Amino acid sequence: MHARFARGAGRSAAFAAVLTATLTCATAATAQPSESTPSASTTPVGTPAPDAGSIAITTKDTAGDILPGAAFLLLDSTGQEAGRGTTDAQGKLTLPDLAPGVYRLKETDSGSPLHDVVADQDIIVTPGATVPVTVIDPFKPAHLTLKAKDTKTGKLLPGSTVNIGTGDTTLLTLTTGPKGTASGDLPISSRTTKFWAKQTKAPSGYALYKPSKTFTAGPGTPVTVTVANFKTSTAPAPTEKPTGTATRTPPMSAGKTADDTPGGMMSTRPHSTASDADSLPSPSTDATGDATPKALVGSLAHTGTDATAWILGAAGLLAASGIGAVAVNRGRRTGSDETTQSGED
Numbered sequence: 495m496h497a498r499f500a501r502g503a504g505r506s507a508a509f510a511a512v513l514t515a516t517l518t519c520a521t522a523a524t525a526q527p528s529e530s531t532p533s534a535s536t537t538p539v540g541t542p543a544p545d546a547g548s549i550a551i552t553t554k555d556t557a558g559d560i561l562p563g564a565a566f567l568l569l570d571s572t573g574q575e576a577g578r579g580t581t582d583a584q585g586k587l588t589l590p591d592l593a594p595g596v597y598r599l600k601e602t603d604s605g606s607p608l609h610d611v612v613a614d615q616d617i618i619v620t621p622g623a624t625v626p627v628t629v630i631d632p633f634k635p636a637h638l639t640l641k642a643k644d645t646k647t648g649k650l651l652p653g654s655t656v657n658i659g660t661g662d663t664t665l666l667t668l669t670t671g672p673k674g675t676a677s678g679d680l681p682i683s684s685r686t687t688k689f690w691a692k693q694t695k696a697p698s699g700y701a702l703y704k705p706s707k708t709f710t711a712g713p714g715t716p717v718t719v720t721v722a723n724f725k726t727s728t729a730p731a732p733t734e735k736p737t738g739t740a741t742r743t744p745p746m747s748a749g750k751t752a753d754d755t756p757g758g759m760m761s762t763r764p765h766s767t768a769s770d771a772d773s774l775p776s777p778s779t780d781a782t783g784d785a786t787p788k789a790l791v792g793s794l795a796h797t798g799t800d801a802t803a804w805i806l807g808a809a810g811l812l813a814a815s816g817i818g819a820v821a822v823n824r825g826r827r828t829g830s831d832e833t834t835q836s837g838e839d
Contacts, residue, residue: 545622548590549599553581553629555609557684560585561631563605569598581605592619604631608685608713634714635679640668642675642697645722650674654721655695660687669695682713691719701726 549568553561561581568577568589576597577589596618601611609631617625642654651674658666658680668676680689688710696702700723711717 546591547594547619547621548588548592548624549577549597549617549619549627550624551581551587551589551599551627551629553585553587553605553631555606555631556633561604561606561609563603564601564629564631565603565605567600567602568592569600571596588624594619594621599627601629601631606631608633610634633682633684635681636711636713637716638666638668638678638680638711639716639718640670640676640678640691641718641720642670643720643722644700645724651697651700651723653695653697654693654723656691656693656719656721658689658691658719660689665689670697680711680717682711686710686712691721693721693723696723699726700724 551566553564555561562583562585564581564585564587566579566581566587566589567575570576576592579587579589581587596616598614599617600614604611610633612629612631615627617627619625638658640654640656642651642656643649644651650670652670652672654674655667655669657664658668660683665681666678668678670676688708690706690708692706693703703721703723707719707721709717709719
């Protein structure tokens with residue numbers, strides 16, 4: 495009996511030893527996975543971690559000069575900040591340790607009072623690569639004020655149109671408003687730029703200012719351009735429009751001068767008067783008692799041609815009349831002599 499009890503106790507002790515060893519192995523196996531949980535949650539077993547990329551920024555202006563002190567902010571695809579920084583003395587900035595993906599780069603400050611910031615841009619980062627980005631900050635525009643005024647009075651004039659440009663390029667066109675002024679932003683390409691201004695339309699009632707005016711302007715600075723115009727002269731309209739042709743006037747009766755005609759048109763020849771008529775030969779009477787028609791007395795109508803031919807014709811007519819009168823007188827005298835001789839016989 496004691497032997498059976500001893501064998502039973504031995505079996506119980508062996509079973510207890512096996513159970514203890516099993517529990518110890520189970521506890522060790524349960525505790526081991528808990529130590530590797532963090533790495534298992536971020537990286538699946540058998541998948542390598544992706545390589546990080548970076549962005550290298552260089553800032554310049556339109557003239558090619560580097561711009562230190564420019565500030566940038568980088569956002570990931572969810573809008574969360576992924577990096578930020580400021581360019582160094584060489585105008586450079588690197589944003590490292592970026593997971594592959596699409597990012598939004600924002601310039602928040604140009605670092606210069608003469609320059610503006612650029613618009614936002616998207617950048618794609620690839621694994622293990624550095625993406626170079628060159629940012630060109632533009633110069634701030636000059637604020638231009640245009641004035642048009644009267645040269646003599648200094649009064650500001652509306653309706654003046656002026657083109658402003660540099661070289662062969664027109665950059666801005668302004669027209670003065672009711673107050674005689676206009677304004678606009680003039681693009682600047684360097685720290686000091688030379689411009690020209692040319693008027694293309696003058697204010698109403700004024701002559702066009704044809705010469706071009708030149709001026710200089712810098713980034714962000716105000717500049718004023720003034721164009722002065724002369725007022726056009728308004729000559730009175732003529733009361734009578736010349737036609738370039740002679741005007742015929744009706745013949746005037748004896749003793750009437752050109753001043754008596756309508757409009758007071760003066761003749762180019764001397765006027766006939768009553769004394770002129772008295773100096774002409776009197777009409778003669780022929781044997782029948784008929785009077786020779788009296789020559790017309792008075793001024794000839796002014797036709798724009800020379801009156802010499804008319805005067806010579808009148809003189810010839812008068813001479814013919816005189817010759818006729820002499821012939822008649824001689825005939826009468828001859829008849830009288832023949833009658834006397836026949837009486838004496």
